[in-house]
Amino acid sequence: MGFIENNKAECMLSVLINTNLLNASRINKVKKYFFSSSACVYNANKQKKTFIRALKEKDAYPAEPEDGYGWEKLFSERMCRHFKEDFNLDVRIVRLHNVYGPFGTYDGGREKAPAAICRKISTAKILKKKEITVWGDGKQTRSFMYIDDCIDGIFKIFFSSFSEPINLGSSEQVSINQLIKVIEKISNYKVKKKYLLNKPKGVRGRSSDNTLIKKVVGWEPNTKLIDGLKYTYNWIHSEILKNSNKNNYTK
DSSP states (O other): OHHHHHOHHHHHTHHHHHHHHHHHHHHTTOSOEEEEEEGGGSOGGGOOSSSOOOBOGGGGOSOOOOTTHHHHHHHHHHHHHHHHHHHOOOEEEEEEOOEEOTTSOOSSSOOOHHHHHHHHHHHHHHHTOOEEEEESOSOOEEEOEEHHHHHHHHHHHHTSSOOSEEEESOOOEEEHHHHHHHHHHHHTOOOEEEEETTSOOOOSOOOBOOHHHHHHHOOOOOSOHHHHHHHHHHHHHHHHHHTTTTOOOOO
8 A cells, every 4th residue: 555655656657558458459359358457446435434345346436446546447447348349359357356475575565464464573573573563553454365266266257258347355354453463373473563543554444245256257265364374474484584684674
């Protein structure tokens, strides 16, 4: 969220990438076009409470997505739709909900909450610190999808005949505070939380309604949150230990 909220123009520039890719696909008679959209397209007014009703695909309209990044994704979805209508380009549009897992970004400002919290708790444990910082009050909620489930869902949607926007995410809604508790259990290390209320934190609550994707391709995530976080934490912890002589992980 820090990158998205502080780089709105750069996020919007992705419209140019998607426009050129769609046009090149039309010119070169590409058979199928996959667009990775985002849950950030959803109407922000429907996400003002913590534990909200899971978002259905229709909840993107009337349009009021997250500024910058969300608008870019929603606009690009519309472009995919019109390239299908006008040029018969076979499109797939997937709205991803918070993908996490090992081998992903875990520092630098573009990491998602699970990776950031794994890094902070791992670093605290290594340095024997008792406190981590948390953006917001920790009550904001999200759902998190493990990378293996994400890849499985992408393949199923890609090879289906469904061309409308579709959710790909978990419906298991948890707060950031709950996420911290799970990672504390995995790491066997307790920390105090220092809440930074002035930091970017996005919408108050969000999770994925998977009714449509279950109906279309029979997909639902198989990885429990605690299991996915174990793989993720252990990998991040090993990476930090490996690089501890070169970097100072005190963030």
